[in-house]
Every structure is written in C-alpha cells, then in structure tokens.
Amino acid sequence: MLEAWEYVINHPEKLAGWTLDHLQITFVAIVIAVILGVALGVYITGKGKEHIADIVLYIADIAMTTPSLALFGFLMLILSSIGLRAIGFLPAVIALIIYGQLPILRNTYTAIREVDPAMIEAGRAMGMTEKQVLFKVKLPLAVPVIMAGLRNAIVLIIGIAAIAAMIGAGGLGVPIWRGLRNARMDLIIVGGVSVSILALLVDALMSRVEQWVTPKGLKTR
Amino acid sequence: MRRYIVLVSILTLLIGLSVWITSLEWIKEGVYKPFPWSDVLNCTWSHLWMVLIAESIAIAIGVPLAILVTRPRFAIRLPFGILVTLPDFRKLAPVVVGGANVGQTIPSLALIAIMAPILGFGLNSALVAIVIWGLLPIVRNSYAAINNIDPAIVEAASGMGMTRGQIARKIELPLALPIIMVGIRISTVITVGTTELAVLVGGAGLGRITLTGVFSMQPLTILQGTALTSAMAIALGFILEYIGRRMTARGLKVKAQMS
Amino acid sequence: MIRLDNVTKVYPDGTEAVKEMSFEVGKGEFCVLLGTSGCGKTTTMKMINRLISITGGNIYIDGVDNAKIDENELRRSIGYAIQEIGLFPHMTVGQNIETVPVLKGWPKAQRKERAEQLLELVGMAPREFIGKYPSELSGGQRQRVGVARALGADPPVLLMDEPFGAIDPITRTKLQDEFLNIQQEIKKTIIFVTHDIFEAIKMGDKIVLMKDGRLVQYDTPANLLYKPENKFVENFFGADQAIKKALEEISKRRQSE
Numbered sequence: 001m002l003e004a005w006e007y008v009i010n011h012p013e014k015l016a017g018w019t020l021d022h023l024q025i026t027f028v029a030i031v032i033a034v035i036l037g038v039a040l041g042v043y044i045t046g047k048g049k050e051h052i053a054d055i056v057l058y059i060a061d062i063a064m065t066t067p068s069l070a071l072f073g074f075l076m077l078i079l080s081s082i083g084l085r086a087i088g089f090l091p092a093v094i095a096l097i098i099y100g101q102l103p104i105l106r107n108t109y110t111a112i113r114e115v116d117p118a119m120i121e122a123g124r125a126m127g128m129t130e131k132q133v134l135f136k137v138k139l140p141l142a143v144p145v146i147m148a149g150l151r152n153a154i155v156l157i158i159g160i161a162a163i164a165a166m167i168g169a170g171g172l173g174v175p176i177w178r179g180l181r182n183a184r185m186d187l188i189i190v191g192g193v194s195v196s197i198l199a200l201l202v203d204a205l206m207s208r209v210e211q212w213v214t215p216k217g218l219k220t221r
Numbered sequence: 222m223r224r225y226i227v228l229v230s231i232l233t234l235l236i237g238l239s240v241w242i243t244s245l246e247w248i249k250e251g252v253y254k255p256f257p258w259s260d261v262l263n264c265t266w267s268h269l270w271m272v273l274i275a276e277s278i279a280i281a282i283g284v285p286l287a288i289l290v291t292r293p294r295f296a297i298r299l300p301f302g303i304l305v306t307l308p309d310f311r312k313l314a315p316v317v318v319g320g321a322n323v324g325q326t327i328p329s330l331a332l333i334a335i336m337a338p339i340l341g342f343g344l345n346s347a348l349v350a351i352v353i354w355g356l357l358p359i360v361r362n363s364y365a366a367i368n369n370i371d372p373a374i375v376e377a378a379s380g381m382g383m384t385r386g387q388i389a390r391k392i393e394l395p396l397a398l399p400i401i402m403v404g405i406r407i408s409t410v411i412t413v414g415t416t417e418l419a420v421l422v423g424g425a426g427l428g429r430i431t432l433t434g435v436f437s438m439q440p441l442t443i444l445q446g447t448a449l450t451s452a453m454a455i456a457l458g459f460i461l462e463y464i465g466r467r468m469t470a471r472g473l474k475v476k477a478q479m480s
Numbered sequence: 481m482i483r484l485d486n487v488t489k490v491y492p493d494g495t496e497a498v499k500e501m502s503f504e505v506g507k508g509e510f511c512v513l514l515g516t517s518g519c520g521k522t523t524t525m526k527m528i529n530r531l532i533s534i535t536g537g538n539i540y541i542d543g544v545d546n547a548k549i550d551e552n553e554l555r556r557s558i559g560y561a562i563q564e565i566g567l568f569p570h571m572t573v574g575q576n577i578e579t580v581p582v583l584k585g586w587p588k589a590q591r592k593e594r595a596e597q598l599l600e601l602v603g604m605a606p607r608e609f610i611g612k613y614p615s616e617l618s619g620g621q622r623q624r625v626g627v628a629r630a631l632g633a634d635p636p637v638l639l640m641d642e643p644f645g646a647i648d649p650i651t652r653t654k655l656q657d658e659f660l661n662i663q664q665e666i667k668k669t670i671i672f673v674t675h676d677i678f679e680a681i682k683m684g685d686k687i688v689l690m691k692d693g694r695l696v697q698y699d700t701p702a703n704l705l706y707k708p709e710n711k712f713v714e715n716f717f718g719a720d721q722a723i724k725k726a727l728e729e730i731s732k733r734r735q736s737e
Contacts, residue, residue: 051223058224062231065454067414069431070447076440087438159328163418166435176334180421181436185338192331203326377566380531380639381580381629382556395570470570472613 004189014175015194022171022198025164026157029093033100033153038146040101041108042134053109060102068160071095072167092161092169099160100153107149111142144214151206158199162191172198228459235452242445255445256430265449268426271416272457275351276409282352283359283408284401290314291367314364321360329354329415337422347416347424355412362404366397395470402465406458413454417447427453481507481542481669482528482637488536489523489693497523499693500537505686507636508667512674512684520693521673525639528671529558541637556580559630559638559668563645566626567614573599573625574610580633598628601662620651627659631666638670644679656682677717681705681730689713701731 008015044053063071075091084090115138123137165173172195179187242255256264289310299305324332333350340346370393378388420428427446434442482505489498498520505511513521526532528539530551539546546554559580567576577595586594596606602624614622623644630638644652644659656679663670674680680687681701689696689704697709705727708714718724 055223055227058227062227062455065410065413065458066451067417067447067454069414069417069428069435069443070451073431073434073440073443073447077444080440155326159330162328162330173330176330180334180337183337183342188334189338192335196327196331199326199328199331200323373562373566374568376531377560377562378568378579380526380529380555380560380562381632382552382554382583383579384552387583392568472568472570472572472615 003186004193007186007190015190018170018172018174018191019194019198021169022158022161022173022195025089025093025096025161025169025171026154029096029100029157029161030150030154032093033097033157034104034150036097037101037104037149037153038108041105041146042112042139045109045112057106057109060105063098064102068095068099068163071098072164076167088168089170091167092164095164096157096160100157103149103152103156104146105149107145107152108142111145112138114145115141140215144210147206147210147213151203151210154206155199155203158195158202162195228455232452232455235448235455239445239448239452242441242448245441255442256433261430261445261449264425264427264429264446265453268413268416268428268450268453271348271351271419271424271426272409272412272453275348275355275412275416276405278348278352279355279359279408279412280405283356283404284363286317287360287363288367290317290364314368317360318364321357321364324353325357325361329411330418333415333418333422340422342423344423344425346422347419350422351412351415351419351424354415355408358407358411359401359404362407363397363401366400366404367393369400370396396473399465399469399473402461402468406461406465409461410454410458413450413457417450481505481509482671483540484524484528484537485540486537487524487527487534487539489520489527489532490535497693498527501690501693501695502537503688503695503698505669505671507669510663510670510672510683510685512672512680512687513690514674514677514680514684514687515690517675519690521675521688521690522641523693524688524690525641525671525673528637529555529560529639531555552583556583556633557635557637559632559635560640561626561630561638561643562641563623563626563643567622567629569614571613572610573604573612573614573617576614576625577629577632579629580635584633586633594632594634595628598631599625601631601665602628603658604628619647620655623647623655627662631668636669638668640670640672642674643672645674659683677723677727678730681727689716705731 040056043049044056072091072095075095076087079085079091119137119141120133123133128136161169161171162173162176165171166177172191175187175191176195177191179185179189179191239261243258243261245255290313291311292307293309293311332354333347336346336350340349374392374396375388378392383391416424416426417428417431420426420432427450430446431443431450432446434440434444434446484501484503487498487501488496490496501520501524503511513524515521523532527534528541528546530546534547541549541554541558568579571579574592574595577598578591581591581594595610599606599609604621604624609617609621609625614625617625623646626643627640630640630643644655647655660683672683674683681704684701686698687701687704688698691712697704697713699707699709704713705717705724708717717727
C-alpha cells in the first residue's frame, strides 16, 4: 500500500496521463455508442420490424455474454486480416463501442416500446406526424430509461477499457498489466484503485445527470 | 425457432473455430504455435470447474443473504428445541444492496488484480475474486425478486392463516424464483468471463491460452482460447435460461405470454 | 357473534387510525363498514383477524377475546377476500380455493369436492375453471374466485375488503346481486368494507358509518337515510338530492324483497 502511495507521489504525471488516456478512449467510445445504440434502438421499434428486433436483441444479448477478452481476440484477427493495425486505439475503441451500445440499445428499445399507447394516440390525434410523435412524445418519455442504460454503458466501458490496455489502448489498465507481468504490487494497486475510483465517481456523476435530464413531470412519481 | 438457429450456428462457429486453430498444430513450419489438444481440453475442463465452484459458492452466499435482508424479526427453531429470535435484518438491506451496486461498479480487472497484493498469487485468490464479482448480480436480483412481490398477495396469504414459514415456502419462493434464476444466469455468464481474467492471479482455465496469445500478440492463439470461452458462456446462459423457464410456475408464464 | 369493545389503534408514529370503536354484529348479519378513504375502516376490519394489532380495547368473536386465539388458527377460521390482486398468481383456481383447507389438513378428496362446490356456488363451471390460472381469467371471474377462496373452509365469519372494487360497474352490479343471493343461502356473518355508498345501502343489513377513525352512526340503511343522527350523516347520504333519491330507491327495493 505504502509503495503504491510513494509511486503516486513520485510520478504524478504518469497517473494523470493514464487517467486522461482512459477518459479519452471512454469518451470517444461512448459518444459513438450512444449514437449507434439509440438510432438502432429507435429503428427496431418501427412497425413491422418485430422479427428484426427479436434477432438484433438476441444477438446483442449473446454479444453481451461474450467475455471481453474474446471480443478483443476476434477484432484483432478481423482487423489484421483486412490489413489494419490489430493493436492500439482502433480495435480497443471498436470493442468498447460494441459493448457500450448494448445496454443503450436494449434500454432504448424497451423504453420506447413501453410508452403508453394512449399517449402516442393522443399525439397523433393532435395532428403530429410520425416524426413529431417520436421526438416530442416517445423519446422524451424514454429518456430516463435510456439514461439508465447510458450509465450502465459508461461504467461498463470504463471497466473494459482497463482490459483493453493489454492490446495497447493505454489508460489506467497499463499499470495493472505491467504490474501483473512483473509482479510489481505497487503498480497493480495504483492502477486497480484509481480505475475503481474513476468508475465510482463517474457512476455517481451519471446518477446526478440522470436526475437532471429526467423531464420534471416524470420525477414526481 | 429462429433463436435456436442463431444459437446453434454461433456455437458451431465458435467451437469449430477453436477446433480448426488447434488442428493447425501439425503445420509445424507455420508462424503460429497453437496449444495442443490435451492443453485445450484440460483448460476447458478446469475453466468449467472454476466457474461451477465459484458459482456454487456465490449462490450459497448470495441467495440466503438476499433473503435474510428481506426478513423482519423472526424466530427459528434449531434442533434440540432451541428457539432463536433473529433481529430485523431489513435495516441491513440498503448496506447489502448498496454494497452490491458499488461492487458491480468496480471494474473486474481491478478487483482481480488487487487480489494479488492482498492474497498473493494462487488458485484461492482467483476464486475469491470471481466469487465476489459473481455474487453481485445474485444478491441484487434475489433481493429485488422478493422485495417486489405484491404486498397484497402476501397479506392475503397471511389473512388466510398461513404462518410465516408457509408464506415463505408456498408464496414468496415460487414467485421470486424466476427472477432469482435470472440473477444466477447473469452471474454465471459474467463468471465465465472473469474466470478468464482470473488466470492473472493464479487461476486455472482457458485464460491461460488466451493470455499467452495476448502477451505474445498472436490473434489466433487468443481466439483458440476465447472462442471456447464465449461458447461456454453462451451455452451455460442458454441452459440456465431453460432451467429458469422450467422452474417458473405455469400461472406466471401464462401472464408473460399475454402481456 | 362479533363484538368490538372500545377498539383503538394508535400507530407507533402517533397517528390514531381508529378511536374507541364499539359495535356488535349478530350471527348471519351483513355489516358494512363505510366511510371515505383513510377513515380507518380497513384498519378496523384487519384488527378482527389480527392482520393489524390492536392497541386498545378488545374484539370478541363468539364471546372469546380474539387476542387469546392463536393468530393463524384465528385467520383460518375467518374467510378473507380482498380485491382481485390477492389471488396467488402461481396457483390454479382450484389450488387458490383449496388454500385454507390445505392449511387445515383436509383430505384431498374432500378439498377437491369443496372447491368444485364453491365454484358452482359462485357461478363458474368447475370443470372449465378449476385448472386455470388467475391470469387467464377476466376481472369479474377473479373476484368470484376470490369470494370462493374466502369461503374455502366454510368459515362462519367473512371479512371482505372492497372485494368488488376493481371492476366495471355492470359486472360489479351483477356480482353484488349474485353475492346477495349466495348470502341468502350460506348465512355468514360478514364484515364488508367499502367507500361506495350505493354498494353499502344495497348490501348491508347494518352500516357502520365512520369518520376520522370514529364511529358516527351504526344503523340499518333505512335509518341512516331517514333518521340521520347528525348533520354529517345527513350530508354523507343526501348532499345531492338525485343521489338521495337513488339511494332511497335501492333501500325500498331491499325492504320489499
């Protein structure tokens, strides 16, 4: 414990660098994951897409079951076989995007499906187009649930980003892996503790954001 | 039906992939040096054992713990006619459930890695780490399952003269079981994945193959291990989902179909 | 049959839910506890089978203080029906009805016979319904099963908490009529909680009108309508002339029957 503390005192710039790297890769992945997840989630709630939805969600479930190391393995193989770099930022970000969008996709789908049909009908009855119904009724009502998915996704991504350090993604996983390979306990503790704190902090922050973006009328319940 | 097709094709693909990579072994001049059959089988076997042991421990701790924190003050009769009155454990519920939530937020790699400085390298510290991570979904789901039972149903049972034990056995348990099983399924699937990482602190299993591949940057070796790990996770998840469905009382299923 | 003597319920936080309630219900009488929500009527009812503990006074059933009876024995000897949600979703209609007989250790053949008999009584074909699950029934059918379940072990006393509360008015009227017919046949002592004035006048031999945890007037429906003891009772039943007319109509019809 003490050595870990000494390490932090002696090399604060290293810890800061890892943390920044970690946040950066998480951020890039989550932004793309949100866009893809929400778009796909909305798309499969459309009329006549029940079969597609069924399959997409099932595949998403299976992908969720896939251990993260496995996903990295697949990606490395695929990327190297199409001639791209199999190590570093790119495969890591792709893996994180895949993982991150699953909770978002599922929550978006469920939330929109569960909007009270009476409200959708009310929207149509007032002359809203399908698009307006989506943006003015369905999505705002689905926001709290989507946000819960987003929160899950972020915490998940922070954790998996630590694993992604092994394929050269950088971040707080670096000291953990280095420590495990060289039996440097101080490095293991520095990495493990800081990534845990980061995850807990971001989770707490997201729970605030969740409250903040929930439409006022939905909160009183 | 469509789901079965997807499932079977994915499983076939994964297992086939691993078998194919392993069979590359006899091309000796190749760049890749995959693990031999005996290693692959051994690792699969020990991986499965790690998962089963860890999961059994997690269930044995998690389910009773979750049940306990939903119980108000109650007395239990021990052998030899000793009567013990237990305090109201519901006060501990926020601590247990909150703890489970915080625990789930901690990245698996961090939890596993930190076991090394605390417990040293070895099978035990690997097991401790994966049990802790596997415990959380079980506690959370079991607690929610029991806590979300409609109080009107419990009151009706009590109003008809069922004792506390009868309510627990005949009403609460059958109603909560499907969701407890979901928790166990999620936990098992997660455990298959964390077991792969647990090799880092001295565990056994397919992680040995995967991580060798990782450290030597050989995608094929990584795949040799991970394809089987994924297949195991998917297969166990499917089996547990099936068991869960079988354990769901028929009256609850009818409802699920209608809604 | 059932006598409440100065019954009081004070919750640990100091709220007085029920204050010094005293009244007596005779054998075979249909007694309605009536009042707005939060007036303590459900609390009063639940103290009879001790789902809620009493904090002052006594309740006697057949002359025996209910505090002196084992609570599970007590509850098994009192039928209990609540809104449809109280049916056990994981049990069939038959298993639901047999709950108390099972608890009492009746032999299997007798239980089955009883369940069929009760389904017949509430107007549901036993062969069709005995194996169904609550989720396969309509709201009205669930209420019927609820009533049948309460009658499971043929208890002399029946407690009913808005048993017809959650269904549409037409089915509701039908169930009320049917239940009155059943009562003609089975002659149970019934405590019936409702906030529906029409239901109270229609169903009750006697009505306990409650306000803020106190008994305001305990009387026959006719007397409550024509001889209100105070302004509150008068307003409760007759604030609106049209309502009063309708109530009087129901009351007259009952007397002529």
